[in-house]
Amino acid sequence: MKKAVFLDRDGVLTKMIYNEITCEFEPPHCIENLEILEGVYESLKQLNENDFILFLVSNQPDYAKGKTSIENLYEVGIEFRNRIINNGIQIKEYYYCYHHPDGKVKEYSFICNCRKPSTFFVEKAIAEFGIVREKSWFIGDRESDIQCGKTAKLNTVYISKDNLNSFGADYSAKNIVESVKIILKKN
Numbered sequence: 001m002k003k004a005v006f007l008d009r010d011g012v013l014t015k016m017i018y019n020e021i022t023c024e025f026e027p028p029h030c031i032e033n034l035e036i037l038e039g040v041y042e043s044l045k046q047l048n049e050n051d052f053i054l055f056l057v058s059n060q061p062d063y064a065k066g067k068t069s070i071e072n073l074y075e076v077g078i079e080f081r082n083r084i085i086n087n088g089i090q091i092k093e094y095y096y097c098y099h100h101p102d103g104k105v106k107e108y109s110f111i112c113n114c115r116k117p118s119t120f121f122v123e124k125a126i127a128e129f130g131i132v133r134e135k136s137w138f139i140g141d142r143e144s145d146i147q148c149g150k151t152a153k154l155n156t157v158y159i160s161k162d163n164l165n166s167f168g169a170d171y172s173a174k175n176i177v178e179s180v181k182i183i184l185k186k187n
C-alpha cells in the first residue's frame with residue numbers, strides 16, 4: 001500500500017519574503033531569498049523513513065503576474081531541489097504550475113488545468129505511483145491547498161500561525177514539524 005504526502009512549498013517548507021513595495025509576503029524570487037524553514041529537513045526525513053512518498057505541488061504565478069522572470073523561478077526551484085537532495089531527502093516529483101488566470105504575461109495567463117485547487121498533479125501522481133488516498137495527506141497554508149487535498153480525498157493539514165480558519169481541513173498545525181507529528185501519530 002503506497003502512501004504519500006503532498007506538500008505545498010512556500011510558507012510550508014520555505015519562508016515567505018516580505019516585499020516592502022507591495023507590502024505583501026511573496027515566494028522567494030532569487031536564491032538569496034530562499035530560506036528553508038526550521039525543522040523541514042528533519043520532518044521530511046521522518047516521512048521518508050516511514051515510507052511516505054513525497055510530492056511537491058506548488059503554484060508559482062509570479063512570472064505570469066509580471067513580478068519576476070521565469071528564469072528566476074526556475075533557479076529557485078533548482079536550488080530548492082538541490083538543498084532537499086543534499087540533505088538526504090527524496091521528493092519523488094516536483095510539480096509546478098506557472099500559470100495565472102489573469103496575469104500580465106500572455107503565454108502564461110489563462111485558465112490552466114494544473115493550478116491548485118485543481119487536483120491535476122495529485123491525480124497524476126496517484127495514477128502513476130499507485131498511491132492509496134486514505135493513507136495519504138496534503139499539507140498547505142492556503143485555502144486552495146486544502147480544497148485540492150479534500151477534492152482528491154486525501155487527509156489534510158492546514159498550516160497557520162493563528163488557526164482562525166482551517167477551511168475544513170482535517171487538522172491544523174503551526175508548522176511542518178507539528179504537521180508531521182500529526183501524520184505519524186495517525187499512521
Ligand SMILES: [Mg+2]
Pocket residue numbers: 008009010011012140141142
Ligand atoms: Mg503556500
Ligand SMILES: [Zn+2]
Pocket residue numbers: 097098099112113114115
Ligand atoms: Zn497551471
